[in-house]
Amino acid sequence: MAIKDIPEYAHLTDEDIAAIAVELDQIRADIEADRGERDARYLRNTIRLQRGLELGGRALIFGSRKRSLWWTGAAALGTAKIIENMELGHNVMHGQWDWMNDPEVHSTSWEWDNAGPSAHWKHQHNFIHHKYTNVLGMDDDVGYGLLRVTRDQRWRPFYLGNLLWNTMLMLGFEYGVAAQHLELGKKRKTEEAKIAFQKDLRDAGTKIGKQIAKDYVVYPALVGGATRSRRGFRKALTANLMANVIRNIWTNAVIFCGHFPDGAEKFTKRDMDVENQGQWYLRQMLGSANFRSGPVLGFLSGNLSYQIEHHIFPDLPSNRLPEISVRVQAICAEYDLPYTTGSFPVQYAKSWRTIAKLSLPNKYLKATSDDAPETASELRFKDGPEQHLVSTVDPRTGRRRGLKSALTRLRDRRRGVVYLETRPAA
Template sequence: MTRSIIYRSIEPGLSAAVTELYEEAKAKVGDEDLAHIRNVAAYSQAIKERSRELLRDGGTPDSVRRGAVQYALHMLLEFSELGHNILHGSYDHLDDEQFHSDRWQWDINADPNEWKVMHHQNHHPFTNIVDKDHDLGYMVARVQPGQDWLAHHVAQLAWVPGVLLSHMYYFGFYTAFSAARTEGRPILHPATAKAMSTVIAEHAWRDYIREPLLAGPRFLHTLVGNHVGTTLGTGFTLLLVALEHHTPNVEVFHDPGPDETPDQYYERQIRATTNFDRSARLDSWLQSMLADVDYPTPPDFEVFYGGLDTHLEHHLFPDLPPNRQRELQQDVRELCARYDLPYNTFPFADLIPFALRQLAILAFPVGEREGRNPLRLLRAPFDTVKRLAYGARFKLNPESPYLEAPRFFDAKAKVLSSKVHADGQARSFKIARPRGWDDITWDAGAFVSVRVEVGDETLVRQYSLLNDSAGAEHFEICVKRVQDGRVSNHLNRAVRSGHRITLVGPPTSVGPFVLKELPKRPVFVAGGVGITPVLSMIRKIAREAPDTDAVLLYFNRDARSIIFDRELRDLAARTNLRVLNFCDEQPPARRKDILQERISADLLQRFVPDIAERDVYVCAPGAVIDLARTFCSELGLPETRFHTESFVPPALERPSEGADDSYRVKFRRSEIELDVDGCTTLLEAARSVGIDVPSGCERGLCRACVTGKFRGVTQLDESGAQLARITVCNSLPRSDIELDL
């Protein structure tokens, strides 16, 4: 199955178009919608009452069958037009407390509060993202070839239909487990099953004890009818829900990361969701089963699928009532056509044959590439064995061999080779491009962010690339050991050829220290490991314009600290580059090419007398950068021709007037709250209560610390447009805040 690369470039404005449709429809929601949902709720209860009468009193030859089907339709209606939409808050702003999302109680075997956590906080934000969306395979089944294969999938063709055909309260347990996992709570814990146990007890008492006993001689009829009705209703509902994100016309994705734009978010929702074409034959039969329900104003039969057969609209407008979603179908079709996006539909009649075939094929560790021809696995036996080995240990395969779309966020990359430099003070790594990154380009001076697990901490650091993308089949970085450097020392000590590291995203080629065009007469000033981006620039000059009048002033502590010493001398020998090495300590007598000096205006004047007429590129420790800037300015260099890069974060501006303000910060998943002032970053607040947040540059650039914000305002929220995902490292509260931590 072919998958598009996430994301292709679509015309900007998709999110604005969706918002415009939403706001127009939302403005219409009022008494008419409230009257509609009241009528549907009353109809649902009328169906349930008639089901009870048939099972308890009989009176017709097919009373048990008809009663069980009506019970199933009651459950379907409770979930579709009613609960699914009410719990999304579709009627919260209207004047009827019964239909408020915090107060609605549905006749479904799942706790509504746990369902909201599972559905609102996990499924909708992460729709069809492998390893994140719990609804993708419902955490247990493999129904898309892009999902990782795990050992229990080998028998899924047997047990998945078996579960659907034998009511075991699985829907409620799935909801409870997903909610716990979403909130970071232990899944196998008594507290996780507490709410669901109450739901089970109430349902079992009502359906399997009280109502059958009240039925007297029809005890068995009522007991069987209730059980069959619950099983049919739950199974039918789950089939419809499963259809919407698991059919062959929808797509699955890797995690797009914190940089997913609103346009890309809506594109993913559209590509990951399908509506379904109803079966006229099935609908006709089901309607015949409702013929004896005594209700004066039954709504159109479409309400039994509310929000399910318009699921694409639902994922664009989740809190619109289902009748408004149906009104927008033609508008959404036109919107998809305008942006060259699919408007997915799938025949309901084809669902079960497709599902059975998919469960059978995906019981084997085939991915999207082998989906149509599983025998392709035999052509790559080593890869197949690795898939089996990871799946047998219930571990995700770091090579992501199943999903054809490339991973651009937290991509695993293989270390091809490593080399020690400067008497063991540094180590360089050649890193393979992750699968699908063949077209990624970057300029000399670019950097890449690396995510590393060190002990119990997740840390992100930025490393300049030693090469640009011209002809490069790999990335190359150099990491120097530093005192107390957790990441740098870990990489030097633990990472070797064949290991894998995590790249947070593609290289970053923006900023003042990126060489997009070759300068005529550059001066490079490097200190220590600051030679890495400078070397990529020098390599580019040597490849494209070796006669360029270029100068390198390289400062180190001693002669042993010089990194890439031999390559720099070779570059100087075959180009017009002058390399000047300076050390704090006296160099060995044999190294006549090294001077014991520190950076100064006099040094710059002596070795580069025309520096005021050149472009200066500086990458060094902060103190050296500051000195170089001052000396260059004194020598007449314009500020616009002084280029620098440093991964040392600038000081965050903390306004003094915020020191006396107090705001309540709530970390929802950790269930921790504390008061902070307006000068404390949210990252500092999290760390103060022991919450581990991945962090990197701590200036909002690498976005390693991006966190969902449920409510509240920070200084980053400008012009009233509040951000739903923020970098907590540089966010200061301006109101009470609730975070997804």
């Protein structure tokens, strides 16, 4: 039930983990030393593109007399919201562009086009989620307090609605994010906690009110007034609604591909207080998943198609993640660690499969609680040659055999593949 001993599960020694940390620290140093005008130009061009799409989309909606123009305008506006949310808002608020010392794109000043206040999101996401990634009981992104995504979560009848809850969350994802920081089901026992909650509730309500007024009152009223028709008001309102739904569905899909497909591991709270930098790096590598992307898909995902690299280096510029991924994959190959990736449709389908499957009690599921695609622990290796949870060297090839090889052997053993055992090199 979740991974208790991360180095043991990873088949690595303390020396191995320290060596990985040195290599990853060097990647950070190299990128930080190389940041410059090329990166700043990328950001400025992204802002111009986002603003152009938004203006173009609103202009098409304003002048639309044909359904095709309405759909084109709504799609352009939805794409602008995706870029603002994913490649700008998310990444700016991570501090990826603070090195430019530009107040317009600084993490302390950016307020995104989203229902949740940026201050709430930065605490919930930057501090809690990225510090305690996939740690049960500490990272609220594990199921968002709504979904069962690992067998470590005790089953309740509520989870029979897993598919319905996720559909609702997907359509209104910005409001789910806004509510997450509020922890609405949490009991506040002290007066200070109650006062803090009331303040957070007011801040969230104010931001949500501003977003609703902008998207569903002010702009539609301007269009309706300019066209002198209720139809113009209605077209603008429904186009804004469609653009927000497009953004919400896309954001939900990208985030779920990075956190809930097979191979994105979960962890217990054990030893979190004494976790060193190398162990933190390792947890990010094991707890995240990528999906394959070209330049366009990567850009529209905010480069979160490189979720593993983003979790290792959350404050490095997103446009550098593709080149960082080449070096991270080399480290995974060197230490025989899995590098979890797949096509976008497959990773998203696996996330939905997990959500559907775990709507049922464990007694109806086939795999065990220590050896399932979505839930694993070091106990998955307890029966068989993989139980020796340290890396060895293949005497035939001279290559390291660690976690990735152990997982491969485990899958093959289930299929009836027989290995001729060889003694590890001394």
